[in-house]
Amino acid sequence: MITRSILLSLSRRADSRYLDAFEQGEALLQKYGLRTPLRQAHLLARVFHETGGLTIGFENMNYRAPRILEVFGVGRHSAAVRPAEAEMLAGHPEELAERVYGLGNPRKAQELGNTRPGDGFRYRGGGLLQTTGRGAYRARGKEIGVNLEAKPERILDPDVALLPALGEWSAGKLNDAADRGDIALITRVINGGYNGLESRKAWFARIYPLLTGDATSQGWRDAEPMDDVRELQQALNQLGADPALTVDGRYGPATEAAVKVFQRSQKLKADGIAGPATRAVIALRLATLR
Incomplete structure (x- = not known):
C-alpha cells in the first residue's frame, strides 16, 4: 500500500496535494488494477521522475539565461532561443512560456493545441504527468470527466491528480508490462522513446523495497518470466x-x-x-x- 510515510521517506519536499491524492487514492489504484507492489512501484517511478520527486506542481518557467539556453536553446528545442533573447526572457516566466510553448513558437504551439495568447503559460507542464498544452489538458479532461481546459489548476486537486496518470496507464496496458518488469517498454509507451529511463530505474530501485517491506527485494526477480x-x-x-x-x-x-x-x-x-x-x-x- 502506498502510504504518506513512504512517499515522504522518498521525498521530504513532496507537494501536499500529491500526498493527499495518493492517501485518498487507494480505491482508484484498485479500480485500475494496481494491486501489487510491482505495479505500484512502476507507476510511482514514473510520476516521481515526471515531478522531480512529487515536488513540481506546475513548471516554474522562472529560469535564468543559462538554464533557458540549456533547455530551450538552439539545437536543444524547437524554440531555438539565442543568448541575447535568453537574457531578455530570464525572470519573466509568462513571456518565456509563450515564447517556447505558445504563439512565439508557432510549430510547437500547433503541436500542443495552444491557439490563444497566454496559452503557453496557462497550459504549461502540470500535474503528475506534467501535462503540457491546451490540447492535452482538453483530452485528459474529457477522459476523466473534469474540464481541465477551462480550469487547468484542477489538475493538482487531490481528487483529480491521480486520474490522468491512471487513465494513461490503463490505455497503455502497462499493468502487463509492470508484471514483466519491463520498465523500458513502460518508458517507450509513455515517452515514445527511452528518455528518462535511467531516472525511472533509479526511482524504482528505491521505491520497490519500501512497498514490499523487504530491503533486499528486487523487482526483476519478482517479475513474470518472458x-x-x-x-x-x-x-x-x-x-x-x-x-x-x-x-x-x-x-x-x-x-x-x-x-x-x-x-x-x-x-x-x-x-x-x-x-x-x-x-x-x-x-x-x-x-x-x-
Missing part, C-alpha cells in the same frame, strides 16, 4: 556471453550487462536495451554462425 527474454538469453549465450546467462526469462542486471557487451562489440549504442535494432543484429550474427 519468452522473448528467454530467447534473448539463449541467443546471447550462443554468441559467447561471458559469464553465461541463466535462461530464466527475467531481464535482470546480468542480462542487461550482456546486452551492453554485445552492443559495444557491434558498435551499437550500449544502453542495455534489446530493442529492434539490437535484436536484428543478434539474429544476423546467429545466422552467420549457423
